[in-house]
Every structure is written in C-alpha cells, then in structure tokens.
Amino acid sequence: MTTTTPAATATHCPYCSLQCGMLLAPTAIGSAVPVHVRERADFPVNRGALCGKGRSAAALLGPGTRLSTPLVRTDGGELRAAGWDEALDRVAAGFAAIRAEHGADAVGVFGGGGLTNEKAYQLGKFARVGLGTATIDYNGRFCMSSAAAAGRLAFGLDRGLPFPLADIPHTDCLILVGANPAETMPPALRYFRELRENGGTLIVVDPRRTRTAEQADLHLQPLPGTDLALALGLLHLLIADGTVDTDFVAERTAGFEQARAAAMAHWPERVEALTGVPMHQLREAARQFGQARTGMVLTARGPEQQSKGTDTVGAWINLCLAAGKAGRPYSGYGCLTGQGNGQGGREHGQKADQLPGYRSIEDPVARAHVAAVWGVDPDTLPRSGRSAYELLDSLGRPGPDGVRALLVMGSNPVVSAPRAAHITGRLRKLELLVVCDAVLSETAQLADVVLPSTQWAEETGTMTNLEGRVILRQQAVAPPPGVRSDLRILRELAERLDAPADFDDDPETVFAELRRASAGGQADYAGLDYRRLRAEDGVFWPCPTADHPGTARLFLDRFATPDGRARFAPVTHRPAAEQPDPEYPLYLTTGRVLAQYQSGAQTRRVAELTAAAPGPFVELHPRLAARLAVTDGEPLAVVSRRGRALAPARITDTIRPDTVFMPFHWSGPGRANTLTNPALDPTSKMPEFKVCAVRVEKVLT
C-alpha cells in the first residue's frame, strides 16, 4: 500500500508587512500541530528567508493555544463557553438595543491592520451598512497613519513603498529613519546588506544604536522627537552645498520656496543644538545623500509615532524632492509599514474617514459609487467618524458622544493603545464589548462576548504587503471545530440586524465585491483575482483591468496630484508634546524586539519565542545606570504622568544617556503603553508613542 503525501500549501507568514512567502506542509499524524513551516524559495520578497517568528508560526495552530468555542460573560462576571447562536444573538440584540436607544454611532467598531483585505472591507461595510455607525477606526491609526497622511499630501497617493523592495540594493544612498528592520523584519535586511555590497551608502537615524544602526555607514543618534529638525537641517545643507536638483524641483514639484525658508530657519548649529547630532555628522549625511545619483528615504514608526508625525514625514519627503530623489528609478520616499496588512487594511474602509479603494467617505462621487456596489442609498452612509484614540477614549462615556458597545476584530488595545491603563478603564465601562479573535487576548479577557475566529492558515484571504503587492494567503489546514471565520460572523450579525445589504462569507466572493468597490479608486484592485495573485506572486496595485500588469513602480511619469507635481510640505520643527523636566527628567521611547510581535497576542503563545524574549525590560545607558546606582537585571519602575511600569534594567551603551527604552509587547505591570502619551498628531491623529517624559526609580524588593 502506498500513501501519498498531501502537497504543501504555498502561503504567507501570519506576522509583519513583508508577508514572506512560506510553505505549510502537513506533519505526521499525531503531531502537536497539523503543519510545519518550510522554505518557499521562489517568492520574490523574502526568497526563502524567514525569521524566528515565521519559522515557529505553526505553533499558533496547536491545540490549547487558540480559542475553540464562543464565550459569554455570566451575571457572576465569569466567561463561560456558549453556543454560537446564543453568543451571536446576544451580540445582535445588544447592538440593536443600544442603537435603538442611543443612535447608531453609540455602537463602535475597532478593526486591525492584520485583517485580510476581505475582512477589512467587510468590517467597514458592516459598520456603515450593518450598523449604520460612523464610529469605526482601527489600530492602523497607531501604525503608519502619519506616513499615509504625509504621502497623500506630498504625492497625492499613499502606498508604503512606491517601488519593490528589490529596488533597494540598486540605490546609491538610503536613509533609514526610525526603522529597525533587523529586529522587526529580518528577512528584509538582506536588501540593505546588498545595497552596501553594491557600494551604496546606508545612513540610519535612530536614538538607539539598534542592530540595524550597527550595519550603517553612518548612524545619526538624535534625541527622541527631533527627527523633524534633523530633516530640515539636512535640507538646509543640501541647499548650502548646492546639491538641490533645481530642474527636478522646477519641473515636478510645487511649494519649494516655503520649504526652503523653513530649512533656512534650521541652520546646522541650531539643528545640532536641537537634535544633539554633531554638525560633522549632519554634513556627512547631507553630502552623501546630496551627491548620490539615486537615493531613498524610508521611515518607520520612529518619526511617524509622534504628535508631529505627519510634519516629520513631510520633512523627510521634502529632502527627497529637493534632491530630485523621487519619481525616478531607484529613488523615492517609502514607509516600512508594520502590520501584516497595514497597507491593505488602510485602503478598504475600516478607517474612520474612508471607503473602499482609498476613497474619501466625504466625497459624494465616492459615496455614490460604493453605495451602488452595496445596493444602498448613498444618503444612508454615515460620514467620517472619530480616530482610534478618540474612539477608545469615548468608550462608556455618558452623554450623546459616548460609545456604549464595541466590536473589536483583530486588535488588542489593552496592550497596544497609548495611556493603556486609562483605555482599559474605558473598555470596562462599555455596556457590551465583543471581541473576535483566535486567542484569548488581554482585550478579549474583558469582553462580554468572545467569538473565536479562524486565523491565517485556517482560512484564505488576500493581504497587501508594504510594497503594495497584493498576495494570496491560502488556507492550509481545516479550522478546529467550533471556530467560524470573521466573514461568517459578520454575515450572521448582519442578518440578525436586518442589514439592508448582502454579506457573503466566501472570501473569493467578497474579494470580487471589493474589486468592484475599489474600481476607479486610488487603490484600484479591479483587475485582480485569486488566480492571478497565485500565478504572479502577487500583483501591485493599482491594477484597474484584468490585462493590466499592475504597478510595481509609482510616480515615474507623474505624481498622483491633480497637476502631477509633488508638493513640498511647509513644515517647521516643534518640540514633542511632553519634554523632560525636573520631575520626569528622561525621555522614554518604545519599540519592538526580534522574537515578539506587536501586542504579543500571538507570539507570547509560542514557547520558542517566549523563551527567546520572556518579558519586558528597561534599556538604559551605563552612565545613567551609574548615576541611579542601578545594576543589570535590577527591578525598576518607569514612571510617567500616566502611570507606572515595572521591568528589570538592561544596561547597554547602545542608547543615549538621556533616554530609556521599553519594548511594548507585554501586558500587566510591565506594559510600556501604560506610560505613553496620547497627544495626537493634528492631521493623522497618531498618538505620540515614541516620546514622553519619565523618571526611573529603583523598586525595593
């Protein structure tokens, strides 16, 4: 007798925005997990490489890791197992009652940048049509919203990278600002290595000497919150050095005069004083970038997660525009998006002000188009709602603006929101909290109803990676019994709420509807289908027709503004919302570590990763440690105006002596976001995760 080995499934990683290709191959019968991860060498983004998170991802499918039955909260306050009908009835009845009494906007929806395009699309439709609420936003607001806003202002379009990652090794000079791909997306690091092997220059801007910064030709180590001044200072030096590309500025941009004046207000001595970056390093960086034939600037959360994140990114884009390093091969500005579908998640309508296809919910033409696809009257569509932090801050508040019920899908704000203790308190005030998740996250633990949904390898759906490449994540295993897909949950809730539109739960059917809804929009998916995505290793949007090859490189002929010219941003430096003072004398900055991902809801459940990164810590410089008489490993309290977090000291000379660092993956006493400042960027509504004022205290044990 012969047995045939079932074929491995070609799919993608459950984690970050690279969406590395991987194979999931069935394991032997009796194994703890149904599949194991194998290399998929032919996928162009990662060419087989995976990080520890990706390699160990199959552990997420193991029994005991994930939820397998709905949970409802009893009158006694416990979560107990429940049947699907009971759980869904309770959710629908609760939403309906609150909507009837307090209006539709009192029911909120909070989505995530890890949801597939189909889910993100369907969640936005569910909010606008199923619930009729304007109250929807998502955790992508905390991710790359500042870059998105700045990109739209400058180029008329927001796509993380305007070129494939594979272009990076061919540029002459790359400035990486507040990005640490060595820990956040290790398989991408090879592109930066190849850039240097090809003779290119890598400049890293980061207050910490990260593993990425260690590979740089030049590392600029500014004070947290001063990247904007740094970018203005570099533009000043380009002007002084005569390396501004005046032809490019004249032919393809607008608004240079104002940007130049702002740069003149940031002469090198002043920028050195503001940023702490010595002038000789400023000059070297400006010389390298200014004289390079081609150049790129890539930002990540460092400059973006600030209360001036949009302006900061705008200043870096200005640098590209002035140097003529945008809209040309091997040149341009890009954002290293964070979450797995951080790109697609921001295109299809789970953002407060947005409809599918990256359309504005305030645009009558867009409303009419999408309403026609959905088969509803455009006038019934809600208007813009409030941004993520504003939404969370309004939970359970009395009065007409209070949100009384919330549906959370693919997010864990108890850990990931700024001023998290406060937000946790707001979540507790809700009349009805519903969480759809594969695991019992910290947010799910607070819920009145928890709906166990399929994850990653248990379902099929599309993702759009940081390059704007739409890829197909294929189902590899059957979901455990008792688990339903998010799409099915939304369909069943819509039906119970008598939604005036159809909600399908087959991903491919939903994708077909998404294509129609996005058609003619900026993020146009109309020409895509699952067959193409499978056959072509993903396709870059916009792709308006079936015979369109997709758009790997944007802006080569013109920018996406009405006149085709890119816009300089008229920005000037201002301090962070909170500056150190005698009571809180240090800067805190937050970020990620190699073995964990975002709020840790997934990675903290993988034994191998938890062994590698078991808990939070406080990075501090040996000189600061000496001043505080702190030894390595000693328990510390980090205190801000918003709370107190406990974690052991990790003494390292890779950080500035005036700054401490905490990773944000953990809940409980070591939760870094207990400390962070929800001061919002006026344009993007991004909170200021990356800089606040703290003091460090020894904890007596």
Next chain:
Amino acid sequence: MTRDRRIAVIGAGMAAARFAERYHALGGTARVTLYGAEPRAPYNRVLLADVLTGRYDAETIALPFGRADLRPGAEVVGLDPAARRLTLADGSTETWDQLVLATGANPVLPPIRGLRRPDGTGLRDGVHALRTLADCARLSEDATSAERAVVIGGGVLGVSTARALAALGVAVEIVHQGPHLIERQLDEDAALALRGALRTLGVETYPGNRVRAVTAAGEVELANGHRLDTDLIVLACGVRPRTALAHAAGLAVGTGIVVDDTLATGAPHVHAIGDCAQHRGTVHGLAGPAWEQADVLAARLCGADPEARYTGSRPLARLTAGPIEYAAFGDVQPDEHPELDVLRLTDATRGSYKKLVLRGDRLVGAILLGDLATVGDLARALERDDPLPDHPLHLLTTLGAAR
C-alpha cells in the same frame, strides 16, 4: 463694529520673523505686521559670512514669517505706548493692540579717526560693517578687487568675516584690542590654537593691538604707530542694542530694553525680544536665545500657552568658519577656585584643544576646538545640569562617548 486685533512688530529680523512664524503656527488670529527698516524680507543673519563666500545666495537665506504683513523699508520713528500708536518715517501713524520691539542691534563704531567720510555722512569708501545683506553686497563687491583686508575686532564676527574674505583669496589681518581672540568665549590656549588655524588659511592676527586711525591714504594705523596697508577695512567691534525708540518712548532701558520673564516691558502691551532686549541683566545678542524668546512670546500672545515664561538661556557659542570649528559654553575662564577642576586635552597634530571646567560632578564650562565629536553630549550635560559620571574624560573623547 469689531476690527481685527493688531500686533505691531518693530523690526523684521530674525526674532521678528520667528515670532510671526510661531504666532501663526500656534493658531494666533491677530493681524501681525512687521515694520522693517531694511528694504527686504526677513533673512537669516547668522549665514551672512557664508553669503560672502558664496555658499548661499542672498535670496536663498530668506526666513519664514507666517502670515504676517511685511512692511519693508518702513522705519518706525516714534512710539506712543499710552495711545498704542506708532509713527513711521513718512509721518503716518498706525495703532496696535500689542507691540513687540524686535529692533535688533547696530554695529558699534569704534572711536577711530578717519572712519567716516570727511562730511560725516557715513563710513568712508573701503570701510565696511557686516550686519545686513546690503553690507554684505557692498563688501562682496569690494572684496573682488581687494588683495588685502584688515578686520578690526577679533570676536566671533571678526573671525568668521576674516575667514570668509580669506576664502575669497584676500590676505587678511585681524587687529584685536583684547588679549586674545574671542576672549568672551575662549581661553588663551584655545585662542592660540584658533590663531594657528587662521594662519594656515591666510589670516594673520594681532591681538593686544588697538587701531588709532585710518589714514588719508587708507592705511590702518595702530596705537603703536605701526601702519597696515590695506584695500578694505571691516569693522567687527560688536553690536549695540537699538534702543533709541524705546528710550524716547519712556521705556526702561539699560544696555537693552528691559524685560521680565514674560518678555514685557514696563509699559502695558509692549514687549521686547531678541538682540534689543535685556533680560535679567543679560543681552544675549545670539540667534538661539532670540528664538527662545520669540517662541515664548508667541505662545503667550496667541493664547496657546498664556503662562509661558522665558527664564534665560545657557547658549552654546558655536563658530563654524569653513574648516575652523569650535564650541564653547558656560564659564570657561573662571577665577582660581579650590572647588573647581579643570581638565584639558591638547592635540597639536590635529589642531584640537578641549577643556572642561568642573565643580564637583557638575559641568561649569567647556571648550571644544577642532574636534567636536562630543559636542552633543556636552551641550546636553550643561543644559540639563546633570551630574557627570566618575570619568568625565568621555566628554572629551569619542572613545567611550555616547556610544
């Protein structure tokens, strides 16, 4: 009938531009008018020496000034704080709700015979100041045909102007009355190193020398009788706050216009910032403190932070003149004191000189010349008044510095 609230800013220099830019950026809604004596928009005066060298075009160094109305060439000749009214040179008057004096400073004309034209109408041909773009243009024109220049005054402006002229191929001599170059910021050893660096650029320095006269033939005559033959002369003898308007209006004037921590003068609704202002006995005369003052006043007047206070600056003196670079801050030449420790590091081969003045574990002052790798750390330590570690050497060497 209501009318817009009006803020009149007398001056259109760096402090004025910064105030106007910040005022609007922070959401201020009043109409702001800048009355500038110069016939042009605000520009960055800090960069003038490098306009001279050609590193910047004159048009390039314009500064932002928000949505303010600019009145170039509108010289204010009279103030009536009680009536909230100002008088312009053409005799017309205008009113304000708030007045900001940002009149800046004028170059000091030293008591040297023969500087002026015989009829007393201004500096004679070949004698220059360098305070404005117009000065810069005139100097630049003369410099193209000059082979030799004498700079009178060896402070920051004198040194940077000398270096700029040298970069244009002019042989330069600095005559400096003080004991050594830039004695307000540098100690003798640093000044010596600086003098050496200047010499390699073609600038000769004569400290401890006073200029007595400019002869009819245009030579510079020193007090010791020595004469320097030259094609042009630059006066760099410091600046003096422009306070005449304030004085005539009855405001308290010391060296500058006296202001408190709210940048208010004694008269209601009248404020002063920048080079013309005297705060807690100090006239800074530097762009950094001027901007800090402008920021505070803008935040107060626009309502963004009505309680904002200016409590003084501990400015870093920073000179960049082509290859010459130094940073100096705090008290670098304290009197002998048993509590003070002084740490020096001289590297003659690299032309670098570094000095720390410490009181216990606190930094009192510092000089870095030639090698400024640790300037960021030092500035931060002084600004924050942090205690220093056991081995402050790290503040002098990159070995064991921030990284």
